[in-house]
Amino acid sequence: MKARISDISTYLPERVLDSAEVERRIEGWRPPRGIVERMTGIRRRHVASDDQQASDLAVEAAKTLAPDVDLMIFASASQDMVEPATAHIVAAKLGLSCPVFDVKNACNSLLNGVQVAEALILSGAHRRVLVCTGETPSRAIRWRVRDRAQFVDSFAGYTLSDAGAAVIIERAERGxxxxxxxxxxxxxxxxxxxxxxxxxxxxxxxxxxxxxxxxxxxxxxxxxxxxxxxxxxxxxxxxxxxxxxxxxxxxxxxxxxxxxxxxxxxxxxxxxxxxxxxxxxxxxxxxxxxxxxxxxxxxxxxxxxxxxxxxxxxxxx
Structure with a gap:
């Protein structure tokens, strides 16, 4: 037996911020016009509403998938709070009663979450696992910039986008x-x-x-x-x-x-x-x-x- 990715769902917040607007929002030191898109190729990115948390983006993605799971892993660089694990908040919002925990490894979080889910399925501990993420990096963007050096140091934040995603991993003959x-x-x-x-x-x-x-x-x-x-x-x-x-x-x-x-x-x-x-x-x-x-x-x-x-x-x- 193997572990198969049997279903996938994603969620992108409705609000969209283009790169020109990102540059206009920066206060203090003003970056050269068009530099974000020119350096990265990014035209626009998604921004969660003020009342949406990382857990909400994961829930929006996961709620379209069948809820019959015996484990849920929240695998994300973002989190609602330091304690408890955001997985508990996601599970409560989804109405799940299975075991849950977080996996965190920057942008590889969900990939590592799938790795963990596969191992647990192959070990026989679980048969069907929901792995989900909710990313809200827009909350950590520096909008007030002191000088060019601080802009360069903060530049990665201007490329980031909010999003949710969820996958189902389950036992199968292929995967x-x-x-x-x-x-x-x-x-x-x-x-x-x-x-x-x-x-x-x-x-x-x-x-x-x-x-x-x-x-x-x-x-x-x-x-x-x-x-x-x-x-x-x-x-x-x-x-x-x-x-x-x-x-x-x-x-x-x-x-x-x-x-x-x-x-x-x-x-x-x-x-x-x-x-x-x-x-x-x-x-x-x-x-x-x-x-x-x-x-x-x-x-x-x-x-x-x-x-x-x-x-x-x-x-x-």
Whole structure:
């Protein structure tokens, strides 16, 4: 038996913010006009309403799926509060009474949540698992900028988008047939949201995203593409064998670089970044939901996350 991704649902908040409006909202130091779209290729992103929490976005995605699950995992970079686990809040809103817990690993959170769900299914502990995410990074965008250096340090926040996603993982005769994960945790400080934990419990200035896009790109390149290329070598497959190759997307130049480096055909990619921004851990399910595939087709999920971590999962749908 295997564990199969049997259903997918996503939710995108109605409010849309284009890159020009993002730049207009920045106070203090004024960035060059058009720089966000020019540097990232992102035209617009989604923003949750003021009364929507991370749990609400997960609920909006998950409520369209059949509720007959014996475990629910909330797997997200965002959370409603430090305690309790946001999974309990999601479960209460969905009316679930099964065991629940959180999995958190930046933009790879949902991919790792699926990894955990697969392991628990293969062990016989569970048979049908809901893995969901609700991402609200818009709450951590720095809108008042002191100078150019602070704008550069805060730039990653201007690419991020709010979104929800949910997948059902269940026992089946076909499904996930390969997975591999790696990390270089020495690079954890390159991109952070410092506030809320024990290091900066009450520092308002630590409640915004900080990051160095150039150093992050270099860190991913240092690990190298081997984790993705080894997946092909070890399975004897090529990218042409997959109906969809879903890749975590942070900026169009880096997506083109990664696709060229790995040799991924353009017609296998589902490019969501320009119209939806970086949806954090909801990015991969968003691409699966919008991609063209049929039951029995193979799909590849390629994850990149702060910390830093990389992951690959190959599955037959």
């Amino acid at each position: 996930i047939f390969y997975r591999d994960f790696s990390a270089d945790s020495t690079a954890w400080s390159i991109g952070t949201l410092p506030g809320g934990g024990s290091a900066h419990p009450r520092d308002p200035d630590s409640s915004y995203f900080r990051g160095d896009g150039r150093r992050l790109k270099e860190a991913f390149e240092l690990i190298g593409p081997d984790i993705f290329l080894n997946a092909l070598k070890r399975t004897g497959l090529t990218w042409d064998d997959f109906a969809v190759v879903a890749v975590h997307q942070v900026a169009m130049p880096y997506l083109h670089f990664l696709a060229d480096t790995l040799g991924i055909p353009q017609d296998r990619l589902v490019v969501t970044l320009p119209d939806h921004g970086n949806c954090a851990s909801a990015t991969l399910p968003l691409q699966l939901a919008r991609g063209t595939w049929s039951r029995g087709d193979k799909v590849a999920l390629l994850g990149l996350g702060g910390g830093i971590s990389m992951g690959v999962m190959l599955a037959e749908m």
